Amino acid sequence: MRVLVVEDDEDLRIAVSAGLRSAALAVDSVGDIAAADEALWVNSYDCVVFDRMLPDGDSIVYIRSRRQEGWAVPVLFLTARDSLADRVDGFEHGGDDYLVKPFAVAELTARVLSLCRRAGTGRPPVLRYADVEVDTGRREVRRAGVLLTLTAKEFSVLEYLMVRPEQAVSRAALIEHCWDAAADPMSNVVDVTIRRLRNKLRQPELIEAVRGRGYRLTTAGGAG
Amino acid sequence: MRVLVVEDDEDLRIAVSAGLRSAALAVDSVGDIAAADEALWVNSYDCVVFDRMLPDGDSIVYIRSRRQEGWAVPVLFLTARDSLADRVDGFEHGGDDYLVKPFAVAELTARVLSLCRRAGTGRPPVLRYADVEVDTGRREVRRAGVLLTLTAKEFSVLEYLMVRPEQAVSRAALIEHCWDAAADPMSNVVDVTIRRLRNKLRQPELIEAVRGRGYRLTTAGGAG
DNA sequence: TCGACGATGACATTTCGATGACACAGAGGA
DNA sequence: TCCTCTGTGTCATCGAAATGTCATCGTCGA
Secondary structure (H helix, E strand, C coil): CEEEEECCCHHHHHHHHHHHHCCCCEEEEECCHHHHHHHHHHCCCCEEEEECEECCEEHHHHHHHHHHCCCCCCEEEEECCCCHHHHHHHCCCCCCEEEECCCCHHHHHHHHHHHHHHHCCCCCCEEEECCEEEECCCCEEEECCEEECCCHHHHHHHHHHHCCCCCCECHHHHHHHHCCCCCCCCCCHHHHHHHHHHHHHCCHHHEEEECCCEEEECCCCCCC | CEEEEECCCHHHHHHHHHHHHCCCCEEEEECCHHHHHHHHHHCCCCEEEEECEECCEEHHHHHHHHHHCCCCCCEEEEECCCCHHHHHHHCCCCCCEEEECCCCHHHHHHHHHHHHHHHCCCCCCEEEECCEEEECCCCEEEECCEEECCCHHHHHHHHHHHHCCCCCECHHHHHHHHCCCCCCCCCCHHHHHHHHHHHHHCCHHHEEEECCCEEEECCCCCCC
């Protein structure tokens, strides 16, 4: 799950980003609409956190124009307490949410996770494949009923694969969705993370390398 | 599937080419319209990625003139973000697509694959001949229902033959579509790949050599 | 029968994924 | 403040799979 944070107050931006990262989300952050626009063209996000007023304009206006182009990523607006009228404005699009400053970072995190989940409409909260269960709500993974302790990155990658069972998923796609913009697409981070996942799952054949095309979940390997 | 990338910024060209190659496409790349023109006369491509502005002119103008000659290969234009008018211009031809810089390579790859697919309009996603099935989407091949594991090259060659059942396909045509420009047309790579294919298909007569004219799929051979 | 062309097996090279070791940053405790 | 532990990323290396080259053999047809 990858999130973009658009907030001009640097302290707040850092605090929010840190909070979201601790919930195992990949976070990019920028300070104005122009930078946000560029980031949104370059990458794909599962959710965007937008401060309402930014140095180069009102984010609602920007979002409204993107929506007209069919852009559907859920947005959480951060609005100032006094401008009550904002709340109405910010809620035009059904998929969005808002939060009034000041707010607890934990609250924000909860809402963002909820928005991310809602975006993948109808996706069951618990993913299952072979004897692996991924509880996306609790962020827990079990294999043959045994709870595993995965790191944030490991969880993120496994979740992405579990949503696409038996399909080859490219390294590029994984980098795009599980890492933030700082990730080097040429490095072998993905390989290494896959290896660590395989080790923890104690069933290396479950995640199969498809030469030249990435990785995929499979039950065909090894025993089969 | 073979793609030509025309982009003057070398870094971008390399990044784009690498991305497309990782999607199992054969990629040639050049830096200006003159070179593109030559490449397009010499080879045939399933899709072309054109930067909008090139050192020796506007690629739209060039494409427009080629179109008037009946040239129909789909083109994906890369346009600069600020020139909004470009978007309209670039879209005159129904089969084309455009992408605004900056963009994610993954996004570009997805669109190119889509264009390639669209180009073979109405071609069924699963090709069948005799008891062989080629699932072009999943990149899977079955013979008599049994899944075979082919390499990228083998798949590519088989796919090309399957689209032209019972027609003799020359080595030159195969080299052209399944290999990139670096391939040596005098070598016997094709012969060797055909042999490996025959072995994996466990039915050598299925791919028949037509002396002096190449290879063709046939059910007439051997067992009858 | 000869010669061109295709078939074949062996081998060389290249590409790609696997792996272990290490580097580094941040959190949290002493 | 310093230390330690954990998560994460980088790197060099290894080895297997994929791909390409080559020499040689067989066979078809003029």
